[in-house]
Amino acid sequence: MSVSVKHIKFSENGKEYYYVRNTGVRPINYNLYETIEDVPKDIRHLCLDKTEVEEIGPGMAAFLGVGKILCPDLPACDHPHFLNTECLAELCRYAPKDNWRKCPYFKKEKNK
Secondary structure (H helix, E strand, O other), X not given: OOEEEEEEEEOOOOOEEEEEEEOOOXXXXXXXXXXXXXXXXXXXXXXXXXXXXXXXXHHHHHHHOOHHHHOOOOOEEOOOOOOOOEXXXXXXXXXXXXXXXXXXXXXXXXXX
């Protein structure tokens, strides 16, 4: 079993989670736990030294494999070269650094 753990804070709702990724199984397993007590006992010890909290946005959440869990309503990109691909949010090179929602290619509604 190959397990990695991060203590993250999702910038959109301010909630903190323990992000657990198991690459020792196929398909790779991603889980979010709101408290350390929610983490399965057999891997909880991996969370104990994760005191530093890493703040992430929707783009990084998607990169980590939990984007659909944390931001299921994120719309697709409207850039001509990236039409209907997943929005990269704060990782987008076209988005202003202070507010990715001001990106000229950010759609206000998710594609149906």
